[in-house]
Amino acid sequence: MSTEDRRATTKLLFTELRSSGDPQKRDQLAKLHLPLVEYLAKRFKDRGEPLDDLIQVGSVGLLKAIDRFDLDRGVEFSTYATPTIVGELKRYFRDKGWAVRVPRRLQELSLRLNKLVAQLTQDLGRAPTVPELAKAAGVSEDEVLEALESGQAYSTTSLDAPSGDDDDAPMRMDRIGSEDTSLDNLEHFASLKPLIDQLPERERMILRLRFFDDMTQSKIAEHVGISQMHVSRLLSRILEYLRQGFEGDAQY
Amino acid sequence: MVFDTVSLTIPATAGHLAILRTTVGGFAARDQFTLDQVDDLRMAVEEAAVQLLRQSRGQRLNMDIETTDLGVEVRLLAQVDGDDPIIDEGSFSWTILRALADDIHVESKAQRATITLSKHRLTIPGGSAERDSR
Numbered sequence: 001m002s003t004e005d006r007r008a009t010t011k012l013l014f015t016e017l018r019s020s021g022d023p024q025k026r027d028q029l030a031k032l033h034l035p036l037v038e039y040l041a042k043r044f045k046d047r048g049e050p051l052d053d054l055i056q057v058g059s060v061g062l063l064k065a066i067d068r069f070d071l072d073r074g075v076e077f078s079t080y081a082t083p084t085i086v087g088e089l090k091r092y093f094r095d096k097g098w099a100v101r102v103p104r105r106l107q108e109l110s111l112r113l114n115k116l117v118a119q120l121t122q123d124l125g126r127a128p129t130v131p132e133l134a135k136a137a138g139v140s141e142d143e144v145l146e147a148l149e150s151g152q153a154y155s156t157t158s159l160d161a162p163s164g165d166d167d168d169a170p171m172r173m174d175r176i177g178s179e180d181t182s183l184d185n186l187e188h189f190a191s192l193k194p195l196i197d198q199l200p201e202r203e204r205m206i207l208r209l210r211f212f213d214d215m216t217q218s219k220i221a222e223h224v225g226i227s228q229m230h231v232s233r234l235l236s237r238i239l240e241y242l243r244q245g246f247e248g249d250a251q252y
Numbered sequence: 253m254v255f256d257t258v259s260l261t262i263p264a265t266a267g268h269l270a271i272l273r274t275t276v277g278g279f280a281a282r283d284q285f286t287l288d289q290v291d292d293l294r295m296a297v298e299e300a301a302v303q304l305l306r307q308s309r310g311q312r313l314n315m316d317i318e319t320t321d322l323g324v325e326v327r328l329l330a331q332v333d334g335d336d337p338i339i340d341e342g343s344f345s346w347t348i349l350r351a352l353a354d355d356i357h358v359e360s361k362a363q364r365a366t367i368t369l370s371k372h373r374l375t376i377p378g379g380s381a382e383r384d385s386r
Contacts, residue, residue, distance in 0.1 A: 117287060126374065127286035145281055149274060192344055211351040217288040232291045239295060239348065243302055 061088030296352035
């Protein structure tokens with residue numbers, strides 16, 4: 001089903017559901033958007049929980065979103081549902097007392113730093129150093145390091161800018177344009193090619209920009225429209241994926 | 253200028269690589285490296301360590317980090333079987349390391365393989381990149 005069709009069907013089903021309250025319409029909506037749940041659940045798959053469980057948890061979020069969605073708001077349903085589903089998944093891990101749980105204090109600092117990094121990068125024309133960041137945030141260098149480290153541990157998977165094949169997801173691909181992302185330079189790494197082909201377009205592009213065009217993370221961040229920290233996480237994840245692929249056990 | 257060195261020995265297993273990454277990140281971050289560069293260095297160390305681990309025959313992997321005039325130098329060392337180059341210069345790994353580090357040196361001798369990575373500090377105008385007074 002094309003994105004257009006899905007959007008149209010979604011709209012129709014919501015109209016019918018709201019007027020009739022027919023639970024079948026609710027089921028149909030859930031079925032229609034299950035791929036979004038699967039997609040988001042996969043983002044958490046490295047945390048040691050079976051994917052099926054995560055899909056189930058995510059589906060609870062999807063149903064909540066269906067029940068709360070207001071057609072008149074003018075946003076696409078999947079855009080509306082994404083944070084609800086992710087929220088449900090995160091709560092699941094929080095409730096489980098997950099090993100990489102990060103104290104709220106650090107989470108907040110991490111978020112604050114993320115914003116400061118963007119601002120300082122713009123002001124300085126390059127990424128800031130930790131001392132610069134500490135000064136700007138009014139915290140110690142150790143606290144900055146701790147927060148950065150925890151940020152790394154906490155979201156090794158991409159949550160703040162989902163990307164994938166769901167066109168309604170708030171992607172930033174529009175900023176990328178239609179550049180050549182063929183990774184020609186990679187051609188002679190024949191064994192890697194099938195792995196690289198499986199990466200989402202954005203990830204392929206980041207890989208190329210960093211390792212073949214020698215662009216800094218900050219520049220890539222600007223280019224792609226995501227934060228430097230996010231670029232950093234994606235790069236680590238891509239490399240990890242390629243290494244696993246080398247061992248014959250890859251799933252991105 | 254004072255030359256600082258940090259040395260670390262970890263069990264030669266993938267599960268301990270994060271310790272190397274964290275250590276090298278913490279070291280570089282305190283030394284006027286930008287976040288980009290800190291990340292580069294962490295990724296480079298991880299990549300180099302993975303390569304060493306794949307061929308390691310020993311129980312331990314050793315890392316020395318040192319400040320130099322230009323920046324930092326990280327030396328990773330493990331015991332290996334032969335004296336073949338630990339990373340082929342045509343490999344993807346080499347390409348990655350080349351992009352992440354300013355200088356790489358690979359050596360295998362007497363069944364000890366060493367990968368040395370250098371990362372140069374940016375000279376920050378008005379910053380304390382040239383910290384010869386500390």
